[in-house]
Amino acid sequence: MHALGFLSEAKEAYGALNYLAPQIQEWNIALAEIAIDEDDYDKALDILLTIDKESDVYPQALLTMADAYQVQGLYEVSEKKIFEAMALLPDEPILDYALAQLYHSIGEYKKAIPIYEELAFGNGEIASATQLHFFLGDCHNAIGEFETALQYLERIPADEHFPDSYFQLGFTYFQLKEYARAISIFNKLLETDNAYLSAYLYLANALEAELELEEALAVMEQAIMRNPYQHEFYTTAARLQLKLNREQDAESNLREAAALEPDLSSIHLALGNLLLKQGRFEELIAYIADRAEQEDNDPQYNWLLAASHNALEDYDSANKEYEAAYPHFADNESFLLEYASFLREEGNWEKLSEVIHQGLALYPANTELLQLHDELHHFDQ
Template structure:
């Protein structure tokens, strides 16, 4: 890059954009005078990486004027167009390349990226495989195919490709990414032990915050709670701003029968991130398990202040009121919002509350409404069948029992009703 280009980047760093534009124009003029293709190419690449896509394109257009014999200018301009969401323009540039061009494998790889961004994953795969047929031993292409499968969730296809890349002895720029992505592929198919194996290959100093989280999560899934706790605490020490880990650390502590410590960590999470409703819910659930109802309800109220439609928090608040036999409170709270009466989970709670209040007609109405949603839910069907037996509604009871036995033909509870009440 010439001195004018360097001054342009200095002006950008100082947020002097008008001055930067002047230096940009002067840099192009100077490059044309000097015929400095290498410096101009470096300048264009730097502009692209810095996100100045329009200026980078202008620079490559100038390079094309100065040295039209080099095809790479069109390739780079196509990459910029795709980065700038001008995908059709980028594809048009790429399709002009001859298949005999030395750059054709690169063209195919950029085309694959373009088609992937359009959601045309099969076409993207075809382009990568075509490039691999030209350069069968090129690791970059194998990584591109593995990354495509990883991105679209085809983990079983990605795994053997990543494992081949993992065995390459020479250092590759994406080496740590391979470990992370390979582990995530194994986690995605439920093989957490395999994911742990690869993540444990990283040295402690090589772990990113995300890879530490993945490792802790994998140990949590394999019920190695002590190791999960250790990893999550390591992560918080390394990166105190990785706040989502508080939820999983609390889960691991709870699973390890350390409820007070789980609550302590979750309350710390609430303190660190007071606008995350899920943190309040998790802490409230722990308070409930520790029989501290008032503290749990206070946290739920705080969560619902800034996220009133947080369904899980509403359900927990209602269920705690049901546990306390505060049925009038349940009805008043849920029916205060007209939208609630159309929500199946709330309809079920309202049905139960009205049944306890001996307002059976209203209970029946809500059970009937909820039934359409919970037709495959055995817990609901059992609760509804209890109500129908008390009401003596044998026709509806028969329908509910038959539906339940379609789901689980060996369910003893429903078999007994069929034999003793409906035969």
């Protein structure tokens, strides 16, 4: 009953068994597990603490305590309880597996890996080879060891793959820039589980890398139909539409994304860059003013404002915004070149000299900066 989710019925049954045979302490462990499933961790721990330390089931009680502490985020206490159980049963693979799972769940991948490896290549079978290879692939992916991850994930037989293992395999191919293979795997995943939302983004990105933009956009349109509340779907679709010169559609998707995540500056900046590209300078200035009222003060807005005011020949305002942006983009080649060109037109030779020298120190081969430097040198003479 417990395994089927009938917690109340299971609790009554184990309570009755515990009343009839209180000397059998397995009933208490079962009752504690039910309490954990019901998020009543204090009750679970109270039950487990009644189990005699000399009992044969005490190591199991310690492991159940570890579960209770883990789900509460008390990872060090959970680890300690597993170690206590290991001291009582030093050669028990179940405890090794529990420790690896704990480390895996809290991002201690380098600690989990050697334990999983020992379980995968040692004697006994606590988990299937497919599960262990998946866990090892996941851990190696998490620390950027994609080639090693691939070795494990490719060991999973084709008929034993499941959605998460397909995703990790596709993700690994994607990271290794094997986009065609990534596309194949993500398509298989979505055929298996079309609600696996993360796969849509990676599939679209892999198709984009292969320059299959229409196909990538179609994937994102499917994703939006599956879940119209995920802003990344709209921003990715907008990026693809911009590459396909569908600016009106891109703007629509960016505004949808902004409505979903009104405080995410990157969306508003993408929309601002589109307005700038289209020459909608007054609209852009008003849009950024609205963002300022929302306390969104990303320095990239200063750059957008500077370019807009410059295009509208409001040079004093442009100069003010370039000056505000300069400390934040003093290492940005495009900004330095744009700012230097503005300063040349304004005849601000002193500031121009500073910006050119800053630019050439970072980008000595930039021909436009070199030309500006030559012009400045000629002016000084």
